Amino acid sequence: KDDKDYNIESIPQFFYMPEVLENHNYGVNGSNHLTDSVFLPRWAMSTHDFVLRNREALESKHVTEQISSWIDMMYGVKQKDAEN
Numbered sequence: 558k559d560d561k562d563y564n565i566e567s568i569p570q571f572f573y574m575p576e577v578l579e580n581h582n583y584g585v586n587g588s589n590h591l592t593d594s595v596f597l598p599r600w601a602m603s604t605h606d607f608v609l610r611n612r613e614a615l616e617s618k619h620v621t622e623q624i625s626s627w628i629d630m631m632y633g634v635k636q637k638d639a640e641n
Contacts, residue, residue, distance in 0.1 A: 572612045575604035 570577040578595040586592050594604075601607035614620065 567611070572608065572615055575608045578604040578607065 568577075578597070580592055580594045582592075584592055597604065597607050601610065
């Protein structure tokens with residue numbers, strides 16, 4: 558599949574459930590790589606801090622003002638196929 562066929566979105570748990578970012582069952586995945594907790598960006602001090610900041614951003618004035626445009630861009634009238 559081409560990259561244009563994928564929409565990237567944050568699952569709801571990123572905004573209320575820090576546990577989704579933590580792995581307490583360390584082991585090896587199907588690719589034989591050691592699994593670990595999610596690597597957080599430098600600005601996040603913990604999984605709780607990451608979730609709190611995501612929620613604050615989602616509830617910000619900027620997002621409130623722009624969300625309808627973003628939805629149109631991802632799923633609606635502003636979505637364009639590379640072939641058009």
